[in-house]
Amino acid sequence: MERSFSVRKGAWTEEEDILLKQCVETYGEGKWFQIPHRAGLNRCRKSCRMRWLNYLKPNIKRGDFAADEVDLIMRLHKLLGNRWSLIAGRLPGRTANDVKNFWNSLLNKKETSILALKAQKKKAQDIVKVKVIKPQPRPLSKKFTWLSGKPTTPKSFVPEDNMSNISPALMSSESRINWWEYLLDDKEDDKRATCSVSGLDKEPNKDLGTEIIAPEARVWNIFDEDDPSCLADFSFEKSLWDFLNAE
DNA sequence: AACAGGTCCAACCGCCGCCAA
DNA sequence: ATTGGCGGCGGTTGGACCTGT
Numbered sequence: 001m002e003r004s005f006s007v008r009k010g011a012w013t014e015e016e017d018i019l020l021k022q023c024v025e026t027y028g029e030g031k032w033f034q035i036p037h038r039a040g041l042n043r044c045r046k047s048c049r050m051r052w053l054n055y056l057k058p059n060i061k062r063g064d065f066a067a068d069e070v071d072l073i074m075r076l077h078k079l080l081g082n083r084w085s086l087i088a089g090r091l092p093g094r095t096a097n098d099v100k101n102f103w104n105s106l107l108n109k110k111e112t113s114i115l116a117l118k119a120q121k122k123k124a125q126d127i128v129k130v131k132v133i134k135p136q137p138r139p140l141s142k143k144f145t146w147l148s149g150k151p152t153t154p155k156s157f158v159p160e161d162n163m164s165n166i167s168p169a170l171m172s173s174e175s176r177i178n179w180w181e182y183l184l185d186d187k188e189d190d191k192r193a194t195c196s197v198s199g200l201d202k203e204p205n206k207d208l209g210t211e212i213i214a215p216e217a218r219v220w221n222i223f224d225e226d227d228p229s230c231l232a233d234f235s236f237e238k239s240l241w242d243f244l245n246a247e
Numbered sequence: 248a249a250c251a252g253g254t255c256c257a258a259c260c261g262c263c264g265c266c267a268a
Numbered sequence: 269a270t271t272g273g274c275g276g277c278g279g280t281t282g283g284a285c286c287t288g289t
Binding site for chain 1: 273274275276277278279
């Protein structure tokens with residue numbers, strides 16, 4: 001429990017910022033409960049953490065959101081809801097607080113502004129008709145780590161030059177990108193489903209019915225054939241499914 | 248110039264999940 | 269199984285700033 005009667009509150013001074021920055025640079029992030037004592041600050045651990053993450057941390061981007069950032073926020077919010085930290089994680093230099101504040105201010109603006117943004121987005125979006133096999137939606141397993149951004153460690157994985165066939169979740173730590181970054185990218189090469197369950201189909205099946213899908217929608221061959229448990233985790237979360245089927 | 252209302256955003260607060268004891 | 273400490277998150281607040289009258 002924080003001893004709120006003794007710790008300082010309110011705006012941070014330049015001196016406090018310097019002390020905190022020096023302390024984090026010396027001891028690293030984490031162990032926030034030790035930071036106030038180590039830095040000689042009369043602040044609670046949460047206040048120190050918040051100040052570092054939202055203001056002092058290097059590479060934090062200031063100023064207005066660019067058009068592509070706004071577009072990404074809208075798409076991610078549709079997919080993830082108010083998961084500000086997850087959304088901010090896909091916007092380099094932006095903090096969850098920034099994204100949250102931006103979204104809240106966006107909500108306050110007139111509906112016409114939002115409609116204009118949507119119209120702009122729709123115009124830029126190239127709807128592609130492809131023939132795909134649709135997996136059925138079902139809840140994600142708790143052990144499924146994609147949504148948390150944590151790396152998975154498949155039993156076997158052979159890197160290929162063509163990374164488009166590889167689930168981001170199976171990439172090396174250096175090149176791994178959250179799966180939904182791929183889901184949301186607009187690369188022309190990625191506008192088709194590349195494969196389906198268990199790697200049976202490397203191309204969309206032309207004999208199946210035509211479906212209209214968002215250009216971002218892709219299905220990966222994510223399975224480790226030596227590890228049947230992988231199959232249990234191949235599922236589309238309901239909100240993702242709704243997102244993919246939205247107009 | 249002065250005031251009121253609106254907007255922005257840094258900071259606070261309470262809650263939750265995780266983990267170790 | 270329970271409890272307490274901690275990190276992390278999202279919602280909310282309040283003050284500074286902006287804009288219109």
